[in-house]
Amino acid sequence: MQQSLRFHAPTSANSWGKLALAFCGFLFTLTTQAQSVEFSKDRFGNDREGLKAAQRELKEGDEWYDMDPSRYELALPHYLAAQKFNPDNAQLNLKIGDCYLHSGFKPKALAYLQKAYKLNPDVDPTIHYLLGRGLHLNARWPEAIKEYKAAQPNASSKDKAAWAADIQKKIKECENGQQFLRKPARVFIDNAGAGVNSPYPDYGPVISADESVILFTSRRATSTGGQKDPETGGFFEDIYQSTRLPDGQWSQAMNLSAPINTDGHDATVGLAPDGQRLLVYVEDNGGDLHESELHGTEWRKPQTLGTRINSRGHESSAAYSPDGRTLYFVTDKEGGLGGRDIYRIQPEGRGPAQNLGPNINTPYGEEGVYLHPDGKTMYFSSEGHNSMGGYDIFKSVYEKGQWSKPENLGWPINTPDDDVFFVISASGRHGYYSSFREDGLGSKDIYQITFLGPEKAPVLNQEDQLLASRAQPVKETLLAAAVPIATAQVTILKGTVTDDMTHQPVEATIEVVDNVLNQTIAAFRANAQSGRYLVSLPSGVNYGIVVRQDGYLFHSENFDVPAGAAYAEVVKDIALKKADLGVKVVLNNIFFDFNKATLRPESTAELERLQKLLAEAPTLHLEISGHTDNVGKADYNQDLSQRRAKAVVDYLTQHGVAATRLTAAGYGDTQPVAPNTTDAGRQLNRRTEFKITGK
Known part of the structure; x- marks a missing residue:
């Protein structure tokens, strides 16, 4: 998956191939075999203008490629232009492959890396590692393992141990991938459609619990300010919203505009289950989390979540608990267990954020936390656990005071590439994430996963x-x-x-x-x-x-x-x-023991609300009435309903309400609100209610 500005993979052996090119560049000229065609007058003397144009493209590509950090996205178009003129230069094919390995279209790297190796097997000391990466990202697991085993770190490399550890991890990921591929998850993965997706990158979906609303991040031309990021060449990130139509499709996405979107980067992070509060990433202080509330149809200006959550590090992802009292978030602040860790905190409290610990967090990176509306099931992405490559999506359940062992959602939901920022509906039937796929509309798109369940x-x-x-x-x-x-x-x-x-x-x-x-x-x-x-x-x-x-x-x-x-x-x-005369209100949280007039403890909250109402309106007079269904004898039902109404009155008078303001009335089964022919109707008729008799 393509990375947004708030998601940067940690430095690893993935970038060593490029570094080795810089250290060993002289090998490209000393060891080039005859198969590799150089950009020279000797080879292209009959097309000097074409050669000059190709050399200009090479030079511009190298300028971007050799920057620190490298600008792979900006170098790639120049290299591809030069490759059209001369497709048989080993070094150029290697650089194109390296650029693709650092792009959203990583599987495309393999063909160029294989060609570079075919043109010159000694094109680079790390070629077997790079070939392993290309095969790995194309889910060609056994071939990738063979190349990884053939990969050898530079004998003089100071990071030899880290290189060897990285290779062993990659081999283990391929072995994991083979296992998941044997038993794929039963899912449909469908493009969310043109209402949501565009020819530009669309990612980071968040949804309301009932899937009626989706918000996401996009780098499309209609972004606020219309400016492009000088580092990537793409438009700045903005947040867009779409709603579910009656036919199940998504409406045409609309830019949320100011004050949510600014001239800089603004990205989705999390959405409350009711869709009324939005967590956004704002590119300040290294990357912080802010919150906005929906007032009517207008989102209010995002407010920072404060220093108990935001740090000098990078806060990239967050999710609400269903009750809104706990926030789960991802940060790379000091004191974690790896690259980025998942923490939780009560925003309204005073205590510090708590690291979720080694059951969840690994020595590698964690990202994209999401808490299901059931309040106990967490989804997140991790480079650790039993990932099949990059970040995979995992599920863990909080039971008996601890998080369960994370479960990989499996193939084809997870792939050898980075799979991040997954959300799932309250029903558990649909998940949403972004991916590069053949049926995409031009770049990274948002996809809907339908979980089919058992066969x-x-x-x-x-x-x-x-x-x-x-x-x-x-x-x-x-x-x-x-x-x-x-x-x-x-x-x-x-x-x-x-x-x-x-x-x-x-x-x-x-x-x-x-x-x-x-x-x-x-x-x-x-x-x-x-x-x-x-x-x-x-x-x-x-x-x-x-x-x-x-x-x-x-x-x-x-x-x-x-x-x-x-x-x-x-x-x-x-x-x-x-509060008008004659108005009746059913007290749905008044409970009695079966066939008795004894108030159950669960009734306390409702009785206290009624007591408060009478305290706030000292002139209010009420009739408290009891009602039953028609099961049993009428005189017994009338007596039971009277005793139950009196039990409520007694509670209120014992808690300071003047008896002169209250009347108890039992109506038995004489005032039904539903037919007594069904269990449902009879339950509706068994009720306690109050009526305003004086103001």
């Missing part, structure tokens, strides 16, 4: 009716096929928040509460313009969802997501009500 027909989509509210049924889109790559133990709750009377969007706060622990897990805001919200709910928790906005009564929902529950999307549109 059986996957259940792609089914509609079901699930009780997420005791007020009304909620339509659920359930994606439940077994997927081996992602556990997908998460529920996505999304919808819009509106005013009950005007139906206009409301920028409400959505709180997620652990009912058992009576703790607020996270708080989000609905979009100011659309009222849309999205909340990621990992499995294994009984959640209370509370929607608040000044001037409105709170609205609550209950979601009990069992441990191991399959991925589900629940669409719930919420209409907030104002």
Whole structure:
């Protein structure tokens, strides 16, 4: 994969071939065999103008190539122009191969390196290593191993031990590649299409949890300022956004413009699951992380994440936890275990960032961290572990207080080249990353990976009716096929928040509460313009969802997501009500023991919210009512509902609410809100609610 400015592979033996050319350049003239054709008048005297033009191209190419650091991308076009005139010069073919090895099109290097070797087997002391690299990058594993074994470091090299270690690592990578190739992952890899991709480099995709929005980095001609980077010759990086259309395609990507994009480099890093907060890379202080919030349709100016995260080093990648309270990020600051390491930190806390340790970080580089919305599955890229070459994408799960051994996602997701900046949808069905492939639109493109799961027909989509509210049924889109790559133990709750009377969007706060622990897990805001919200709910928790906005009564929902529950999307549109006479509100997080009027501890958070409402509105009078389904005798149901309503009133009066402001009423099964003919309907009818009887 082509590298953006925020991703630089560490110095290694990959660049030694080029250095050896500089030290041993005299060999090209002393040992050139007759097969290698020189750029001389003796050979091209009948075309002196063509020779002069080719020599000019060689000279310009060498100027870029010999810079420190080398400008391979700028040297390559000149070398290719000269090679058209004379395709049979060993040294030129070697340099073209070296340039391709340092480009996004690394597999193209092999043909030129092989030709250089054929024209002159002594073209360079590192030729066998370079041939190994070319074969390796083309997944020709056994041939690559043979060349690596034939590669010998220069006897006088000060880095002989490092060279030998690098060769052994490359051989191990080829052996890993052979193993993965025998059992490839069952996936489709498809170009994301012309809505997202362009003839220019497009990379670094980030998505909302439900795949409705994708943001990415591009170096296209419509970049802000329209200027080119003098170091690479390409346009400066900008961030673009596309949305999913009803037919599943992506809309035409739009430049986010100022204040997100500037005249310099601006790149995507991470996106919150709800798509309301964006992490961006800004090229200052060596490369720092910033955060922007979406207000309506406008992204606000990115703000630095501060010195607890940004350092004098290079911070290149980051990801939010589902609750937004933890940030995972990549940095090469001092004190790490290798080139770049993955750390985590609580931005709102005071403690230092914690290195994830040797289970994750290796003596080599780590990059492209992404945390799945289930809150426990992390994806990242690494040059270590059992990589098949360059950076490979790995998966690790946090269980029992530690990260599991990283699992390579395998071939063809991973390749011998660098595979970095992978993200995956909450469902675990689709992943996104960028790659150079034959079906690309001109340069590096963004691709969608579809995980097929076991060898059986996957259940792609089914509609079901699930009780997420005791007020009304909620339509659920359930994606439940077994997927081996992602556990997908998460529920996505999304919808819009509106005013009950005007139906206009409301920028409400959505709180997620652990009912058992009576703790607020996270708080989000609905979009100011659309009222849309999205909340990621990992499995294994009984959640209370509370929607608040000044001037409105709170609205609550209950979601009990069992441990191991399959991925589900629940669409719930919420209409907030104002405190008008006669308004009724269902208390969805009031729980009683079975067939009793004993309040369960999980009810505490909801009761405290009701208590706070009455404290903030001292003139408010409420009727607390209990309701049942029609199972059992009517008089028993009426008595049970009365006792349950009284239990709520008793709690409130015991916590300082005047008894004169409250009335308990049991209605049994006389006021159903749904038919009692189904389990779902009966559950809706078993409820506690309040009605405003005085203001």
